[in-house]
Amino acid sequence: MSHSLFSLAFGIGTQNRAGQWLEVFYAQPLLHPAGELTEAVANIIGYSGGNQAITITNAQAAVLAAACKPLNAEQSALLTRLAESHRPLVVTLLETDTALCSTPEAYLKLHLLSHRLVKPHALNLSGIFPLLPNVAWTSQGAIDLSELPERQLEARLKGELLEVFSVDKFPKMTDYVVPTGVRLADSARIRLGAYVGEGTTVMHEGFINFNAGTEGPNMIEGRVSAGVFVGKGSDLGGGCSTMGTLSGGGNIVISVGQGCLIGANAGIGIPLGDRNTVEAGLYVTAGTKVNLLDERNQLVQVVKARELANQPDLLFRRNSQTGAVECKTHKTAIELNAALHSHN
Template structure:
């Protein structure tokens, strides 16, 4: 990777960094990673901060990222999440090792990030004086739109898309959709299900309502899943293997890597039975369950799936 310099506004609690909002990212001439606090003389000359009052619990920092090492601090964690959501890197291109150990569980509120006990106290104050105080989530990762509003994208429930999600133009995330960090869409795509960490959907594909893509974080799966172009993962279905282009998984069918799939020819004659993993990444496949025998069937997909274009002109 080319060295990167980023300027950010850090929220501080004593000496602890809670979060960083990066407002300027450019190429760096540094050859090693560094984090520097800027004094008022330095940051007052920045055009982005001109005439802005910096709150007492905020610091302006400069982060140089020259080596893509495992994460050891909050500023680097937030920078890498920003870089993915700004689409400067695709999911799985940056080293995010150790991010869960570095990030604390915080309350992401209408007043910014807070330690949980401070948020609880603020709730009491707001109820007593009638002020408007909202906790958007309690999580290690904040909502994407607290930091970045992606262009030509619709997100019906912003708490369901984490910072670090990559959303390509034309992506629509409906109310039940979820996109994890280090995951995303090329765009245009329809997301009504769960896009797990490390999963990437190519353009023109649809993840139906309640559908799931199996991730690797929980330890139950070691297959990094991707969905090819113009594919449909039906409502309440799921995949633990990658799909190639122009594939359909019927509604309600969960296709794990170990699922036994019976292949049929164009005349519905059985060819052979194999594990779904052996079909990972194969294009033009239709997966369904025989409602009589209960077998999972795989056959050539002769249907061309396409999105409803009017739902993805997100201007």
């Protein structure tokens, strides 16, 4: 067996009464773990290769802790704690970054993103939705929806309240990972699988989906959809401020360059280069026809917005008289961009 793994993690999670996984928490996932550690783990749990999620007992966790101690002290300490667990334990081993096959595998890849071990769209997440059960996220953890009414009654009979925070496939990131150096005004608006870079501030109406995020430092006041990755902001305090919608998804990656401003209720469907500004209320899709203006506001040509993707120093706006989408470039755009940032 090859001792090279893409990822390895020891997890503790929740199963329903039928023994099906609802969620898994990985405190210290590893990317490209050392071969010696992989070999030691494989020998104890009977791993023979491929992508597998192997349920282990408390006794096996204790044996793993002892075997890992000379190889990785942090993982050994984690396994020592897991050996005391009253909840199900699992070892998830990914030999390759291929399509997902189980709920523990799906949760491991979401953890890799939120732990900043990989960036959005760097992982194969094919098949993730059927593998993430729709569950009730409650004050007592994840609960299978078919079991929720009975659990609510049990709580009431004990004089307790079982609070349901959401019903969704994805939990909030901060119940699993709290990245360093961030400010999150409403953590419920950031899903597990979001990449939130150092220095990022997400305001109350900000939202970051899974497989999306910010490199940081950034100010997020709008929606960052799956497939979008916002680049670093400028060093002069603005960061990249998003108050509108950044839409990606599928095989599309929408990147946002440094020092950009996307105004309130605005949105993009194309990657932006550095120091771009999109006027408030304007949604620029790949097929949007754009009047390209010169420094004297004279029409140069009409292009589709996709032709302006990744270009720096652009100002996108809508003509208030004609309704046409316009784009100014070069010196004028730079000056207007700087002026808008100074008032933001």
